Amino acid sequence: MSNNLALNIEHIKKEKDGLDVLSDIYIYAVLGEKPSSKDLIRFQWYGIYQQEDNTNYFRIVVPLPLGQLNVEQLKTLASISKEYARNSLDIKTGQKIEFKWLKMHDLPHVFNLLHNVNLNTVFEAGHTVRSIITCPINSVDCKQLIDTSKIANNINDAFIGNKKFSNLPNKLQMSISGCKEGCNLDETPDISFEANSYKANKVLFSVKITGQHIGFITPSQILQTAKAIANIFKDYGNRTDINKSSFSSLIDTWGINEFNNILDSSINFSIKKIDIGIDSTATKGEHFGINNSAIEGQSYIGCKVNSLNFSSSDIINLATTLEKHDASKLKLTNSGHIIILDAPTTKASALANELQKENFNPFI
Template sequence: MSNNLALNIEKIKKEKSGIDVLADIYFHAVFGEKISPENLERFKWYGIYAQDEQQNYFSIKIPLNMGELNLIQLKTLSLISKQFSDDSLIFSNEQKIEFKNIKIFDLPKIFKLLQEVNLNTFFEAGHTVRRVLTCPVNGIDKTQLIDVEPLANKLNETFIGNKKFENLPNKLQIAISGYEEGCDVQFTPDVSFNAIKDSKEKILFNVKILGNSIGFISPSQVLKTAIAIANIYKDFGERDDVEKSSFEYLVKNLGLIRFYDILNSTINYKIQQSSFKNEISHPRKPRLGINESKIEGQSYIGCKIYDRVVQSSKLDNLSSLLEKYEANRVKLTHKGNIIILDVPTLNAQNLACELEKISFNPFV
C-alpha cells in the first residue's frame, strides 16, 4: 500500500465504510490504542481529526443544520469547551463549531452531550453529501421570495447519515436559497437551487451546476433533482485518480450539456432549460446591525466577530444576554459571524448595545 492515503481512499472505503467506525471510535476512547492511518481517514466521517502524529490531541468539527443554535445548545457547547477543550471553541466557516485539544478518551462524553441537545458530527467530512447551505436570515427576511427551511430539512434528512450517499467519489455540496441571486457562502457550491418568480408570480427554482444555470424546476422537484444529481456523481465520478475525483471535474469532463442530458434522462419530469451562460450576480449578504423581521414584533441582530476563537466566558455572556432580552435562537453566518434571530423589537436596541460591550459588535 502506498503511504499516500489519498491514493488509496477507495480501498480504505471498500474495506470499511466511514459511517461504520463509531464502534472503533469508542474502542480507541476506552483502550487508548493508537489509531491506524486508515481509521484516521474514516474518522473524518464523524468530524474527528488528529492534531499531531502522536495522537495526543484531536479536534472535533460540528456542522450545524442551517447554521442554527438555540439557547440550550449554546450552553452545552460552552460546557464542552470548559470541560474538554481549553475553555474555548471556534466559529468556523461553513456554519461549523470546532473544538481543539480534545483527548480521545473524552469523545464518548462529548458525543453524549451533543446528542442530548440534538447536535451531531455525522457527515462533517468524507466523501458524502454535506449539510445543505442556506442563507442565515432565511425565514425572517422580508425580501426573501420563499422560506426554504422545509426543503433544506428534507435534503438533510435524505442525505445526512444515509448509507446510499456515504461513498461518493468525493464530497458534494448543495446550497438552497430563497433569493434569486443566492447567498454569499464564500465559494461556488457544486449544486445550487435559487428561488425565482416567473411571469405569473409562481415560485420556481433555478438549478445551478457550479454556478451555471441549467434550467428551472418546481419546489416539489428540488429533492428529486438533488437525489438524481448525487446518483450521477456516484455512478459517473472518477474514483481511480483522487485529483480528478471532484464533482467539478466530472461536470467539466462531461460538459454541461451532456450532464444536463444525463440528468434529464434519470428523472420523470423535464427541467425547463435555460441558456448555458455564467450569470453575473452578487450573492445576497446577511445584514449586520438591527433589522426588522418579517415575524411581527421581532427584529434580528447581525453581529461581527473579529476573533473566531470564542472563550467560554464570552459564550456564557452571550447566553445570559439572550435570556435577559427574551431571545433564544442564533445562526452562524458563512463567515463565522452570528445573527440573533428572534429579538423582541422593544428589546433590540438595548440588546445591541450590550452585545457591543462583549465584542459581538452589531455597529459596524
C-alpha cells in the same frame, strides 16, 4: 497528491465504510488504544481529525443544521469547550463549530452531549454529501421569496447518515437560498438551488451546477434532483485520481451539456429551460445591524465577529445576553458572523448595544 492516495482511500472505504467506524471510536475510547491510520481517515466521516500539533489530541467539527443554534445548544457547546477542549471553540466557514484539544477517551461523552441537544458530527467530512448550506436570514427576511427550511431539512434527512451516500468519490456540497439578496457564500457550492419569482406569485428554483445555471425546477422537485445528482457523482465520479475526484472535475471532464443529458435521463420531470429573468438583486452581504423581521414584533440583528476563535465564557455570555433580552436563537453566516433571529423589537436596541460590548458588533 499521487494517484496511489486515491486508490488507497478507495481501498480503505471498500474495506470498511466510513459510517461503520462509530463502534471503533467507542472501542478506542474505552481501551485507550492508538487508532489505526486507516481508521483515522474513517474518523473524518464523524468530523474527527487528529490534531496536527499533537497526535494525542483530536479536534472535531460540528456542522450546524441550517446554521442555527438555540440558547440551550450554546450552553452545551460552552460546556464542551470548558470541560473537554481547553476552552477552545472556533467558528468555521460553512456554518460549523470546531473544538480542539479533545482526548480520545472523551469523544463518547462529547458525542452524547451533542446528541442531547440535537447536534451531531455525522458526514461533516469524508466522501459524503455534506449538510446543506442555507441563507442565514431564511424565515426572517421580509423580502424572501420562499422559506426553504422544510426543503433544507428534507435534504439533510435524506442524505446525512445515509449509507447510500457515504462512499462518493469525494465530498458533495449543496446550498439553497429563498431570498433575492443571496447568501454571500465564500466559495461556489457543487450544487445550488436559488429561488426566483415566476408568474403570479409563484417561485421556481434555478439549478446551478458548479455555478452554471442549467434550468428551473419547482420546490417539490428539489429533493429528487439533489438525489439524482448525488447518484450520478457516485456512479461516474473519478475514483482513480485524487486530483480529479471532485464533482467539479466530473463536470469539467464531461462538460455541462453531457451532464445535463445524464441528469435529464435520471429524473421523471423536465428541468425547465426557460428565460424568466434570473433575479439579480445585489447581495446584502452579512445583514449587519438591526433589521425588521418577517415575524411581527421581532427584529433580527446581524453582528460582525472580529475573530472566529472563542472561549467557553464568550459563548456563555452570549447565551446569557440573549436570555436577558428574551431572544432564543441565532444563525451563523457562511463566513462566520452571527445573526440573532428573534430579538423582540422593543428590546432590539438594548440587545444590540450589549452585544457590541461583548465584541459581537451590529454597528458596522
